[in-house]
Amino acid sequence: DAKTTQPNSMESNEEEPVHLPCNHSTISGTDYIHWYRQLPSQGPEYVIHGLTSNVNNRMASLAIAEDRKSSTLILHRATLRDAAVYYCILRGSGTYKYIFGTGTRLKVLA
Amino acid sequence: GAGVSQTPSNKVTEKGKYVELRCDPISGHTALYWYRQSLGQGPEFLIYFQGTGAADDSGLPNDRFFAVRPEGSVSTLKIQRTERGDSAVYLCASSLKPPGDRGDTQYFGPGTRLTVL
Secondary structure (H helix, E strand, O other), X not given: OOOOEOOOEEEEEOOOOEEEXXXXXXXXXXXXXXXXXXXXXXXXXXXXXXXOOOEEOOOOEEEEOOOOOEEEEEEOXXXXXXXXXXXXXXXXXXXXXXXXXXXXXXXXXX | OOOOEEEOOEEEEOOOOOEEEEEEOOOXXXXXXXXXXXXXXXXXXXXXXXXXXXXXXXXXXXXXXXXXXXXXXOEXXXXXXXOHHHOEEEEEEEEOXXXXXXXXXXXXXXXXXXXXX
């Protein structure tokens, strides 16, 4: 399974945009890029996923590099409720195992 | 609507005892997954059910761990002769469709925190 590399932690000020990077240099052509986040004492929560094109939803945007070796999760205006561990996961088409790394712990400062 | 629920939320047991952890998936979801999360780590896959059958149990650490889903809905993770190393948060997830289909996003429950003394 292809692996991802994320910074251990990041900080952001409230109401500012946050860019969470993820490197996945060994990604294969059929791997989808998924992002989940885990708030304290909760299970992981789906955020967004994509294959090649940039994606937007009500929670966030996903920017995927042209060579697909990296991606960035964008929170447009961080709130205190966005403080969580963010996981970038590669999942092959037709597979089901999410291989979680240790993620990025996002701290949002008031 | 109701999400994935897990009971109990916390379970404390003694080394050597038997425990059962229950997962109620989202209604209508055909696929169900169990993961285990140790402190400071991401969740680790244990087993996947499609309907009533275990399609992949390759993540179960040893034969003390077993899971069932007899009617294709509720699932129970069973751990025999618990050890201190089994202490972790056990997470359940479900998805509407089988892997590879649209709608196969996994939705996680809040987990059961198991502590083995």
